[in-house]
């Protein structure tokens with residue numbers, strides 16, 4: 001008995017607890033008060049955070065929603081072959097659309113636009129300097145118009161656009177209001193003649209950057225972001241998940257793996273601009289890849305995203321209950337089978353959530369991309385992974401830096417597009433997590 | 441060895457299914473099992489009893505090398521399955537675990553359908569030639585585990601959506617499905633109510649003779665009811681081993697007697 005008996009000494013006798021004593025009452029009251037105070041503090045913090053968010057969203061939407069609209073002016077255009085420098089007969093005879101397009105590229109549509117805007121009288125500076133592009137598109141679509149006259153809606157200059165949207169304080173003296181009396185008179189006259197209309201801004205959503213606000217678009221940057229992210233996902237997801245699985249399931253526990261682990265955790269906290277410097281040094285200088293290209297941007301962002309994916313994948317793998325591992329091992333599954341048939345499928349929601357959050361962060365990243373040259377002014381939408389491109393956040397940065405007043409609303413509108421994409425990505429993350437989530 | 445072709449007679453002159461000789465297990469520097477030797481016979485149920493922390497689970501997990509998964513664990517000594525050393529370098533652990541199945545303390549079905557839970561083992565070991573074969577294995581295993589009647593209409597439902605007792609029987613069926621020779625059970629009833637426990641005990645009784653069974657239990661009545669041999673462990677040593685009836689009625693060691701009669705534990 002003595003060998004086995006554990007110490008079961010009787011506890012010391014105590015007075016029975018008096019729950020109704022004043023000391024106890026005060027203690028209980030203090031506990032409730034602490035709880036109330038904490039709840040109040042929590043609510044206050046939440047309210048503050050929410051009001052910041054609402055304020056931010058409100059100002060962006062207030063400034064930005066007009067960016068999705070533009071003002072157009074109606075002009076009567078006669079597609080005069082003489083002004084264009086085109087031979088009407090030859091054009092009609094050309095059956096090959098490519099040859100016809102080549103001819104139109106040579107033609108002087110800018111001169112045609114100038115001639116057409118003269119009919120606006122005194123207000124010839126109303127039409128956007130890039131408006132002739134619309135005329136060329138019209139004629140390319142329908143060459144039979146050559147020699148004909150038609151009414152065309154063309155975009156107006158940014159100042160008139162802003163006047164029409166009520167962005168100027170007309171009561172202020174001319175010197176401080178940012179718009180000349182002449183422009184105001186032009187706008188008022190055209191408005192009175194019913195020659196202006198406001199509509200959905202197709203240009204903004206379909207073109208790339210421009211020096212003039214009324215012709216600048218977000219599509220080039222959006223496409224650049226897409227190409228860049230494709231590279232980022234293609235590199236960082238397989239590499240990150242693979243590294244995490246190896247570290248978590250197969251790596252021996254020794255000094256080297258400890259060092260790797262610490263390094264990865266530290267990498268996740270490294271400022272993103274450092275990754276930009278790394279990308280500049282490695283991809284551009286050592287490997288000689290093209291500047292400003294989505295390929296390089298994607299690789300740089302992949303470096304930045306990798307630690308995030310590795311860490312979140314390891315957490316997801318760790319959270320798979322060990323009993324599942326035991327169950328599989330216990331009926332003779334090999335380590336590879338345990339990992340890929342049981343652990344990874346169960347960890348998938350966590351892995352996907354972590355990856356999408358990492359990718360979303362990459363989508364909003366600006367600093368490292370500036371260093372590898374993605375801040376270049378790019379007027380063409382990128383056609384491939386090695387062509388110069390910009391991305392949405394860099395576009396926001398470039399526009400917010402521009403002196404032209406018309407870019408203010410473009411900046412906010414671009415932020416709205418960026419945030420919409422981010423919200424969409426996060427919704428996908430939540431959806432995937434709920435879809436694959438399993439309970440045991 | 442038998443020289444005639446007759447099957448070996450059932451009884452104590454049949455060679456043991458598994459033998460352990462001089463087994464020591466260490467967790468790091470700490471020794472959890474000290475020099476334990478024991479035979480497990482194919483036609484018997486062997487029970488491991490002893491106070492908490494005495495090393496029953498540790499010793500049990502030596503028989504299918506589940507201790508390999510614990511980084512700090514180190515096993516010394518010799519454990520044989522049918523005369524082959526399972527700790528030999530040539531031993532294929534994956535095949536060993538197919539031959540020596542295990543049922544855990546907490547029911548741990550895969551978060552998959554009931555059918556998939558059973559079919560997974562036969563599939564990875566290539567035991568079924570086609571779907572009909574597999575259906576047969578699944579049904580046979582569930583029948584053996586006494587679960588078929590309850591689940592035959594919902595084989596597609598999740599294995600985790602069953603009651604605890606059903607889940608544990610599912611785990612037993614899953615172990616049976618790979619047709620093992622030995623089944624290790626680590627406190628299979630500790631999470632179950634008395635009715636579910638009684639069903640599992642019946643099941644163990646049915647399985648006896650077909651599989652060699654080792655069961656760890658804290659329940660003295662259970663050990664007395666289901667086992668033919670009992671081993672009593674204390675502080676990492678095997679204090680006493682013998683016929684269950686002898687251990688429970690006439691133990692030779694005082695510590696065994698104290699434990700069984702409830703004066704300790």
Ligand SMILES: Nc1ncnc2c1ncn2[C@@H]1O[C@H](COP(=O)(O)OP(=O)(O)OP(=O)(O)O)[C@@H](O)[C@H]1O
Nearest residue numbers: 467472490491492493494495496497498499510512
């Ligand atoms: N993974 C481990 N690492 C270190 N020590 C361990 C580990 N697992 C068990 N031990 C130790 O080994 C000893 C035996 O543990 P074991 O789990 O085998 O006991 P047990 O007899 O099964 O107890 P119980 O009846 O409570 O399940 C205990 O002292 C325990 O602390």
Ligand SMILES: [Mg+2]
Nearest residue numbers: 496497498626
């Ligand atoms: Mg145990």
